[in-house]
Amino acid sequence: MIQNILWLTLETSPDDIPAMIAENDGLPRYFRIDTSLAAKPDHDLMKLALKNSDAKDLLVRLTNLGFSLYYNTTDESRFIRHDRVVHHWPAVKDGTFQVSDEGIVHQFERPESGTISRLVVIFSPINSKPRLIRYFRPSFATLMKYVPRDTAILRIADVGGVKGAFYLDTSFMPDNSSRIQRLIQSTIAEHGIDAHNVVLFGASKGGTGSLYHGLTGGWKFVSVDPIVTDSWYEQYENDYHFTAQGVFPRSKQEVFSELVGQTSLERRGESLNSVIVTSSRSPQYPYTSEIIHPLRDSLSVLDSGNPNILKHPDVAPKTIYAQVMAINTLLLGFSLPLGESAVP
Known part of the structure; x- marks a missing residue:
C-alpha cells in the first residue's frame, strides 16, 4: 500500500x-x-x-x-x-486564485467599470518564504488604480523550480512556458481583447517572465530589471536561485540568446513597442545589455541613475513612476523613444 x-x-x-x-x-x-x-x-x-x-x-x-x-x-x-498543490493551497480552495485547465494558478481582476478592452498580465518577483505563496508574491497590488478604467489584470503564479520556474520550462515541467502562453491567449480570446491592447509586466523574476512571454507571444511588455542569465547568482550569490544543478534543462543565457536572436531576424528593424526599465547601477545591467543588444534599436530602454539604487532589488521600488508611465503609454497605443534613455 x-x-x-x-x-x-x-x-x-x-x-x-x-x-x-x-x-x-x-x-x-x-x-x-x-x-x-x-x-x-x-x-x-x-x-x-x-x-x-x-x-x-x-x-x-x-x-x-x-x-x-x-x-x-x-x-x-x-x-x-x-x-497536490492546488488541492492544498488555501487561496485556490477558497476561490481567491483560479487554476487553468492545464494547471496554471492565476488570478483575474475585473475593472469596476465592468468593461474590459485592455489587459495587463503581471508576473511575480522572487520570494523565499517556505510556503506556497512564494510562487505568487503580489506585485504592484494597487495597479488597478493607475490604469485606464477598461483594463483588467491577469496575475500568473510561478509554480515550479525551487524559488519559482522564472515562467520558463523546468526539467520536471518541460512544457510550462507553453501552458502559460495558452492561458494568456485564452484570457485574451475569452474577453475579446485586441492583442494590441495587452501589456505584460513584471520585475526581477517577473521581468524575466514578461520579457520571455512578450517576445515569444508577440505582446507588448514592460520588463523591470529582468534576470536573463544565471551567471551572476551562481557566481556571486552561491546559486541563490538554485539553477546550477539541473532544475532547468537550459540556462537563461541559452534561452534568451536564442529567443532574442530569433526575434531580431523575424522583426528586423520593427519597433516592438515594449520597454525595459533598468539601471546601470544594477549588477544585472551588463548581462541584460549584452543579451538584448540585437534588439536594442527596437526597444525603449529606460536607465535610471537614481543614486539610491545600490543593488538589483532596488530597481523596482525606485522606478515605479517609470513603470506606470510605460504601462499606460503602451496600453493607450502610444510609444516611447527607441534605444536607451536616461531617467531619474
Whole structure:
C-alpha cells in the first residue's frame, strides 16, 4: 500500500530516494525532511541548502521529482507533490486564485467599470518564504488604480523550480512556458481583447517572465530589471536561485540568446513597442545589455541613475513612476523613444 508520507533526513542520499519510491509502490503525496541535525534546525531546507551541500542535493532531487517546499517548523521541512498543490493551497480552495485547465494558478481582476478592452498580465518577483505563496508574491497590488478604467489584470503564479520556474520550462515541467502562453491567449480570446491592447509586466523574476512571454507571444511588455542569465547568482550569490544543478534543462543565457536572436531576424528593424526599465547601477545591467543588444534599436530602454539604487532589488521600488508611465503609454497605443534613455 502506498504511504502518503515518506521521511528523509539530511543524511539520506538522494540516490536512495528512487529505491524508497519503488518500495512504496509509487510517489508519496509528501516528503518530510528531519532537519534536527542541521546547525540551524529551525531553518527551512532552502536556507540550509545555501550552506549545506547535502541539503542542496536533497532539495534539487525532490524538486526534479516535482515536489515543492510548502511548510517548515523546527526540525522539519515538508514537501508536496506537484499535482497536490492546488488541492492544498488555501487561496485556490477558497476561490481567491483560479487554476487553468492545464494547471496554471492565476488570478483575474475585473475593472469596476465592468468593461474590459485592455489587459495587463503581471508576473511575480522572487520570494523565499517556505510556503506556497512564494510562487505568487503580489506585485504592484494597487495597479488597478493607475490604469485606464477598461483594463483588467491577469496575475500568473510561478509554480515550479525551487524559488519559482522564472515562467520558463523546468526539467520536471518541460512544457510550462507553453501552458502559460495558452492561458494568456485564452484570457485574451475569452474577453475579446485586441492583442494590441495587452501589456505584460513584471520585475526581477517577473521581468524575466514578461520579457520571455512578450517576445515569444508577440505582446507588448514592460520588463523591470529582468534576470536573463544565471551567471551572476551562481557566481556571486552561491546559486541563490538554485539553477546550477539541473532544475532547468537550459540556462537563461541559452534561452534568451536564442529567443532574442530569433526575434531580431523575424522583426528586423520593427519597433516592438515594449520597454525595459533598468539601471546601470544594477549588477544585472551588463548581462541584460549584452543579451538584448540585437534588439536594442527596437526597444525603449529606460536607465535610471537614481543614486539610491545600490543593488538589483532596488530597481523596482525606485522606478515605479517609470513603470506606470510605460504601462499606460503602451496600453493607450502610444510609444516611447527607441534605444536607451536616461531617467531619474
